[in-house]
Amino acid sequence: MSAHTLENSEGDRDGIRPFRPSDLKQVQLLVGAGVMEQLAATNKLAYSNPTTILVWLALSFTFIHFMNWWPQPDIWVSFFSPAFAFFLMAVPIMVAFEWQHRQYFEPLLRITLGLRDLNAIPEFYSLSPSSSFFVYSHRSAIIGCIAIDAARPGEELESILGSELNNTEIEDKKALEESKGTSNSVVASKSLKKRGANTTTKKDTTLTSPLVPTTQARIRHFHVDLLYKNATTSADLLEHALQHTFTESKQVEEIFAIDSPTKQLLGAVLKKEGFKESWTGPKGAKGGKKFGTFGLEEKWVSLERDSWERKQEVVKS
Known part of the structure; x- marks a missing residue:
């Protein structure tokens, strides 16, 4: 049993554990809230x-x-x-x-909610033994999650959802609202047929295209419920995921993450764990974005294996 795992009154385990398919809805809500x-x-x-x-x-x-x-x-x-x-x-x-x-x-x-990895979590995060998607469970609720990608860290994943509602999705919502006496599955089936006739779907090669050997990894998602951000939840999640990535395979030498001025608490956790500002991200990845009225800027930060191992030695001694 993990050091961060406890048994709750319902027989399930409170603490950090790997993602389960049944967690998907709660994880999506957590990512959306983030x-x-x-x-x-x-x-x-x-x-x-x-x-x-x-x-x-x-x-x-x-x-x-x-x-x-x-x-x-x-x-x-x-x-x-x-x-x-x-x-x-x-x-x-x-x-x-x-x-x-x-x-x-x-x-x-x-x-974000339409990203390929979030819609195929078990498959995407099993492409590499160093990849992982952990959740923090508390009283059967998911209060935190972290995902480290060691298979395709430099790729910008596509989203199955656009940035705006398209006409077909708007019509689907209207149809569901108007179908009071009709089975939702029937309405959904009709809308899917219509969508298939009016649109062309780009083939997804995220899980099938050949993997390029890399010594880098990337934290793609790191979210903690607002009520638990000041607790040790964030630090425990990060430490657990880093330990998995660095110990599961000796191939990964550096882990990258994006630090944003709008995520100051999580940024402080990254800094405490030893992440330092990096001029570049994983090979092939785009630079940090600028957003907001006054041009707030995201920055890449990274943690090297040597730094992490030195810290582990200090902790053990």
């Missing part, structure tokens, strides 16, 4: 940006002057007027940031 958490984090970083604060103050004072809402010594209620003006000017700024950033994260949510 994407949308970045929307809130991006908004907060935009609110606290010095440029935003200067614009907000300038608009507020201009509005106060235009409305003549300066405090009057003989009217005590007037002292609250400037505060109301600051609030009024903050609302449109916050709404503008939310609208702009949502245009990036909502398509990203669909693309």
